[in-house]
Amino acid sequence: MPFKKLHPHIQDKLESLEITIPTPFQRISIPVIKSGANVFCTAKKDSGKTTTLILTILQKLKCEEVGNGPRALVIVENKEKALELYDAFLKYTRYTSLRVYLGDEKIHIDLQKSEIFEGIDILISTPKTMNKLFLFNAVSTSQVTIFSIDDAEFLVQKTPYSNLMSITQSISKCQFVLYSEKMHPILKRFKSHFMEHSKIVSV
Secondary structure: HHHHHHHHHHHHHHHHHOOOOHHHHHHHHHHHHHHHOOOOEEEOOOOHHHHHHHHHHHOOOOOOOOOOOOOOEEOOHHHHHHHHHHHHHHHHHHHHOOEEOOOOOOHHHHHHHHHHHHOOEEEEHHHHHHHHHHHHOOOOOOOOOEEOOOHHHHHHHHHHHHHHHHHHOOOOOOOOEEOOOOOOHHHHHHOOOOOOEEEEEOO
């Protein structure tokens, strides 16, 4: 059972949320993601993809803060989804030392830069905002170990696609995990860029 092999804090939190049985997708995907491989995860809506994203990031970071730069980057389509995911992360990171930060294009870049420099572990943002943070040297990528993309279908659009490609070129070595309902042909292009030697989990 995937949940039984997760960090004790994660198991306790799942129990408090009365989540005891992994979905078929979680049963298959969590062990593959834990292996450290780049992974394309495809499954229908409500299969547990977003919860898997959260659990595997917490597992990767061992539920504790380390250093100042982000160790996990998470890309979502828009501000609404970013805020929704931020709130979801807080449910799981409460009573841990993990620091979750929400990038917001409406907040001045200098303010975000100073807040990020104080120390964060998980950065959630849209491709546009994260690319801007990278361009203004607001984010150090030296400690990034996992990069997840939630509901990645939006990357078939030209601008988000270009922003993502720009971001990933700044990251030398980390695990990439992409979640979507289907494997769009454009998403397959990432295999020749940052998703080398990737595995596919499809339910």
